[in-house]
Amino acid sequence: MTVVADRIARLRALMAEKGIDAYVVPTADFHQSEYVGEHFKARKFITGFSGSYGTAVIGKDDAGLWTDGRYFFQAEHEMEGSGVRLMKMFVGDTPSVTEWLASYVPKGGKVGFDGRVLSMGEGQEYEEALTKKGIQIDYSEDLIDQIWEDRPPLSDKPAFFLEEKYSGESASSKLKRVRKVMEEQGATVHIIASLDDVCWLLNVRGDDIDFFPLLLSYAIVKTDSVDLYVDETKLNDQILAEFAKVDVVLHPYNDIYEDIKNLSENDVAMIDPMKMNYALYKNIPCKTVECANPTILMKAMKNPVELENIKEAHIKDGVAITKFMYWIKTRYDKEVITELSAADKLTSLRAEQEGYIRDSFEPLCAFADHAAMMHYSPSKETDVQLKEGNLFLNDTGGGYYEGSTDITRTFVLGSINEELKKYFTAVVRAMMNLARAKFLYGCYGYNLDVLAREPIWELDLDFQCGTGHGVGYLANVHEPPTGFRWYIVPSKNEHHQLEEGMVITDEPGIYEDGKFGIRTENEFIVRKGTANKYGQFMYFETITFAPIDLDGIDPQYLSKAEKDWLNDYHKQVYEKIAPHLTDEEREWLKTYTREI
Numbered sequence: 300m301t302v303v304a305d306r307i308a309r310l311r312a313l314m315a316e317k318g319i320d321a322y323v324v325p326t327a328d329f330h331q332s333e334y335v336g337e338h339f340k341a342r343k344f345i346t347g348f349s350g351s352y353g354t355a356v357i358g359k360d361d362a363g364l365w366t367d368g369r370y371f372f373q374a375e376h377e378m379e380g381s382g383v384r385l386m387k388m389f390v391g392d393t394p395s396v397t398e399w400l401a402s403y404v405p406k407g408g409k410v411g412f413d414g415r416v417l418s419m420g421e422g423q424e425y426e427e428a429l430t431k432k433g434i435q436i437d438y439s440e441d442l443i444d445q446i447w448e449d450r451p452p453l454s455d456k457p458a459f460f461l462e463e464k465y466s467g468e469s470a471s472s473k474l475k476r477v478r479k480v481m482e483e484q485g486a487t488v489h490i491i492a493s494l495d496d497v498c499w500l501l502n503v504r505g506d507d508i509d510f511f512p513l514l515l516s517y518a519i520v521k522t523d524s525v526d527l528y529v530d531e532t533k534l535n536d537q538i539l540a541e542f543a544k545v546d547v548v549l550h551p552y553n554d555i556y557e558d559i560k561n562l563s564e565n566d567v568a569m570i571d572p573m574k575m576n577y578a579l580y581k582n583i584p585c586k587t588v589e590c591a592n593p594t595i596l597m598k599a600m601k602n603p604v605e606l607e608n609i610k611e612a613h614i615k616d617g618v619a620i621t622k623f624m625y626w627i628k629t630r631y632d633k634e635v636i637t638e639l640s641a642a643d644k645l646t647s648l649r650a651e652q653e654g655y656i657r658d659s660f661e662p663l664c665a666f667a668d669h670a671a672m673m674h675y676s677p678s679k680e681t682d683v684q685l686k687e688g689n690l691f692l693n694d695t696g697g698g699y700y701e702g703s704t705d706i707t708r709t710f711v712l713g714s715i716n717e718e719l720k721k722y723f724t725a726v727v728r729a730m731m732n733l734a735r736a737k738f739l740y741g742c743y744g745y746n747l748d749v750l751a752r753e754p755i756w757e758l759d760l761d762f763q764c765g766t767g768h769g770v771g772y773l774a775n776v777h778e779p780p781t782g783f784r785w786y787i788v789p790s791k792n793e794h795h796q797l798e799e800g801m802v803i804t805d806e807p808g809i810y811e812d813g814k815f816g817i818r819t820e821n822e823f824i825v826r827k828g829t830a831n832k833y834g835q836f837m838y839f840e841t842i843t844f845a846p847i848d849l850d851g852i853d854p855q856y857l858s859k860a861e862k863d864w865l866n867d868y869h870k871q872v873y874e875k876i877a878p879h880l881t882d883e884e885r886e887w888l889k890t891y892t893r894e895i
Contacts, residue, residue, distance in 0.1 A: 321357065322410075322411045323354065326352055326353050330576070331492070331574055332775075336515075341444075345357065347381050356399065367763070370674060372812050407433055477500065481522075486569035488520065489568070490518075490575065495775045496595065498512075498514055498516075499598040500520075503538055566585040571590065571592040591792075598771065606824060612701035615699060616697045616845075621880065621888060624845070652697070656773070660695075663694040670817070674694075690723075721853060723817050728754040728857065738838075748783045768804055
């Protein structure tokens with residue numbers, strides 16, 4: 300029996316004691332964060348699957364893990380021998396979690412979960428789907444905690460204040476904007492449970508989640524003050540002084556569940572069903588008005604100070620990536636370089652840049668067939684050496700005071716066959732097609748996604764994930780409410796039209812299980828173009844600058860417009876990055892930014 304299978308057996312024994320037929324374990328903390336701290340990695344603990352997205356359901360005699368196409372290969376590999384079946388979301392007739400529960404659990408049976416790690420919206424879906432089948436819901440038990448003997452504690456790392464030269468707007472101004480929305484909605488209080496929204500609103504950051512500079516906290520915004528639920532020992536004198544300016548009242552982190560019950564019956568609470576946990580929602584005693592947290596759109600539309608800072612962060616990041624590419628391309632055949640040592644090298648190069656804080660997500664450095672797993676991250680058990688004749692994909696990012704970055708480059712090591720070159724070129728064409736888009740204001744990401752998919756669909760291929768996502772400012776690297784995909788996934792919260800000032804990634808790819816993976820990713824800013832009788836035209840300003848490996852490009856597949864774009868892009872890369880390089884690196888860069 301594997302370690303995971305043993306854990307599942309112990310969980311099932313506990314479920315039997317509690318009369319629970321199926322127990323749900325999502326990938327979440329108490330704040331519906333996409334990535335979570337070590338304390339909250341319950342789904343990984345009970346399935347072995349380490350990806351960032353997925354929900355496990357453990358039944359009496361069956362178990363499943365629901366995740367999307369980014370993780371199919373990885374999940375099957377990591378869960379081997381666990382007894383947990385992979386349930387491929389959005390593929391064929393795979394039932395949803397609620398559909399499976401409704402068919403699996405008998406009438407009169409019980410479904411359990413920790414209500415703090417399930418969103419309000421999901422909890423309501425469970426209620427609707429299960430109670431009409433005569434199935435009970437118990438959201439009061441954290442059963443995983445009862446079998447996880449050495450569970451990591453909650454983080455106690457210190458927070459820091461993000462000064463206005465970086466944020467571009469004071470907390471006072473942001474609160475004024477939020478309170479205006481509250482007034483429009485007829486709300487007297489606004490309950491915020493999502494970490495990035497709390498941190499953005501109060502211009503504070505933390506270190507409670509690996510790679511994500513966020514602070515475990517909840518906020519209740521009132522008309523004249525803010526109740527903040529946080530571990531006060533994390534806050535320094537500067538933060539306390541800034542909080543005093545906007546009447547922030549501090550409370551212990553976990554007290555919100557009881558304090559929320561003390562809201563007046565005359566209060567009206569503005570809440571976001573996708574950004575609040577089910578247990579917190581069930582404790583609200585007053586009338587509620589449901590809408591998206593106004594901070595979601597506010598923080599997605601970066602202000603001029605943020606945008607200039609972000610562009611500066613990308614120059615720093617481009618220097619690190621270019622130096623990294625030079626190091627890989629000139630050294631892989633002269634010394635032992637592995638996926639892990641390459642990741643460490645890139646982190647060290649980023650750390651040389653002024654203003655660097657930490658990587659913005661776990662480095663995804665994948666050689667050869669490992670790159671077929673879209674979100675593969677190397678470990679000591681899987682680490683391999685980089686060798687000639689294949690591709691090395693690196694999807695990484697840096698977190699700087701000037702903002703967060705997300706970039707993917709695929710490097711050719713030695714020579715590759717013509718088929719791989721064709722695929723490599725198609726991916727670059729796909730990225731360029733979207734980057735070159737001009738469109739009318741009012742378009743959504745799903746209106747434009749086909750531009751990136753077309754060169755890949757022409758080959759009768761596809762990539763089973765979105766094409767791009769919003770990027771937060773020193774916050775979540777995946778930021779709603781906008782992204783690129785050809786279909787709408789409500790849980791992704793990416794169905795808002797493209798607005799000026801949004802920062803979004805453009806990252807198409809081709810992945811063949813057991814063979815290779817190719818991805819090229821840049822970021823761009825949504826900008827306003829010409830306004831005329833037809834409306835407001837929009838375009839994308841590319842802000843990522845690092846070479847695209849010309850060793851993988853076959854020019855016969857490029858149109859003149861595509862060659863012109865790529866040549867102009869590489870000209871900008873050289874102009875912006877070369878001044879920060881050594882003479883030897885600069886000469887090398889001339890070759891890898893040459894015109895084709």
